[in-house]
Amino acid sequence: MAPTDRAASPVPALLIDAEEARRERSIRMQRTGRWLLPLLIMVAALVLWDRLCVWNDIPQYILPRPGVVFDTLVQDSGLLFASLLVTLRITALSLALAVIGGVGLAVLFTQSRWIEMSLFPFAIVLQVTPIVAIFPLINIYVDDQTTKLLLCAWIVAFFPILSNTTLGLNSVDRNLIDYFKLNGASRWQTLWHLRLPAAMPYFLGGLKIAGGLALIGAVVAEFVAGTAGQSSGLASRIIEAGYRLNAPRLFAALILISLTGIVIFLTLSWISHLVLHRWHESALKQEQ
Template sequence: MSRRAGVFAAVWPPLLVVVILLVLWELVVVLFSIPEYLLPTPIAVGRTMIEQWPRLIAATGRTATATLAGFAASAVLGVVAGSLLSLVPLARRGIYPLTLLLQMVPLVAIAPMLVIWFGIGLPSVIVAACIVSIFPVIAGTLDGLQSVDAGLEEIFRIHRVGRIRTWWKLGLPWSIPSVITGLRIAAGLAVIGAIVGEFVGAYGGQHAPLGAIITSALKQNQTSTVFAAIAMASALGFLLFGLVNLGGWILLRRWHASAQ
């Protein structure tokens, strides 16, 4: 099978499902005469996207800035934290369970505090995106480092290689697949974190990001605008997920046997 045929075979099933769902959505709204302020049709959402495209694309750019910054911070801090927890068993036993709180505490509950601490605007949104997305990176890094082949670790010990050098030469390359898995999960969570952070801590008006547009549209019963902004946020999430997949493929192809 050629590469083009393989890509087509992987892409068409989800696209077909999306088309079917959109058609069913349209039929349900039309047949049951559901008011647009409750549930707009896909056609109405598409029309809104066309009419408000300049505003939506500018808002998406602002949300993308916060998302990418938060994701980058969670990637770096997550790998560093996961590595430290792997190298220091006492820290792993004492601190790692506490990181679960990052997943258990609802971001909506602490978002107002982030505004108090970091102010209204980009900083608080970046922190929100980082908080939501960092745990999968920590978990992926730690799992990867703890799964290193014991025989290879023994060889490094026999040659008296230090722990830091062993981490750099053996542990980190070995854990790449697990780290990439964590980053894939973090990519979607970073978008969610940024949007939720924007609900509370973003500027409105001409410089409003997607989260602020959603909040404003909800207050005015502009449901089609809400769905249009959600569609843009989803597209941003898919794009970031695709970039992580591409970067992961390059890393695996270059440094890991699983891609050979």
Template sequence: MSAQGKQQVPDGGNALRLSRIVLPVLVLALGLIVWELVVRLNDIQPYVLPGPVLVFKTLIGDWDVLWQSLLTTLLTTLEGFIAASVGGIALALLFNQSKLLEYSLFPYAVILQVTPVIAIAPLLLIYLPQQTAVVVCAWIVAFFPVLSNTTLGLNSVDRNLAGLFQLYGASRLQALRLLKLPSALPYILGGLRIAGGLSLIGAVVAEIAAGTAGAGSGLAYRIAESGYRLNIPRMFAALLLLSLAGIVIYGLLALISHLALRRWHESALGKES
């Protein structure tokens, strides 16, 4: 009985993992089929609602234009994400070393986060070069999750371990490097996962506010342009690319987090079992 029980647990776990993959794919396929049938049976015009087949054909036919726009948006997203990651982690380290600095500046970080970026973008476009303003918008949206998560992680160190380091006469730099940073790593990686998607959102919002055309325009402009021209299939194709880009960004950051934590942290060890 015990041997059979041991064999049933992995089988059940494999079935559960398989269902997590298969069920979303089935739901997606069913949704696309229903969508296509609704469009065809009701003879809905493409400028009202294109079917998924037409959207896919438009994606292939307009690939050159959409691909260049996607690269522009991804470059802005990457620049904003890097700036938010470096700035958020660095400022959180300073906050951890100086509570006076944290009490003085953290409220302004909160204000920056809760102010809608769509309201800030037009002002930035007045005072900054266009590309710089777009990157700053992406940075504003992605900055706070990195800062708050890193600050929380650095402040959540086990008091017994902190006392042990103090007992052995460790310096503040040693405690930070050997205790606080490793303990805060899951929080930091969690903040980076959130910031990756938010930097894409910030880039899209800034591109829409900028309203630029030409070779340097991103996917957000292509969506707005397609709406003005009633080219709804291209609008859906651009939106599909944006969604896929966000999924890929989150997936890459989740993979990096898993690889960094899989050998020692409970959140990753649970996925291995």
């Protein structure tokens, strides 16, 4: 029986090796497909866009070909990127204010249920009221144009951070809270060492949402304000290009806005990964 056992023993090992190789191939294919598939689809969409313009003989002022848009992006790069910096400044400032205000108010909500019941409905009102309805009031009470845009973008970006952080601070395991109390921890010690670390994934999720909304709020605020000629943000360039039927510049500005939103999301996702990848389950699963 001994020779038979020795002869049969390599079979399970071979099966395990084959299964491991299959898993490795699957992981490599997923990693490659994560960037290759979107790239192929994007290239196919650009080719189809170009062919539709050629086949239907569409005028440039209605729908320019992708090559024309790219040439415009290069030729007008000085003007467009200067406008992009203005939009980015409003986006970054509004996001920073949303983080400070949202996290600060969420901490207050956690420390006092009465404060939460008193103020949270007003935050909901700001969130559900369209910015185009709020802006006329802002336009009356605020004189500085930059402050108007900043306030509009902040209103849009504020609520996701407030709601997600509040949810995270209130989602701590009650057994852990009781354990802290039994060991004589103060309210602020419990907040710093338990509630804030537990709320970090919720906060970072809200931050990724708020980053895109801050950009949207900055662009929409310029449209609502009608700031063409007064501000040099990308929305102003879009309005100006629309009036002049300069479709290539309009598309170039839209592409810049889209790319900026993608960069903001990827940057915030990278920050979230850096913070969470060593200890939180969601980031650990992504690494496996």
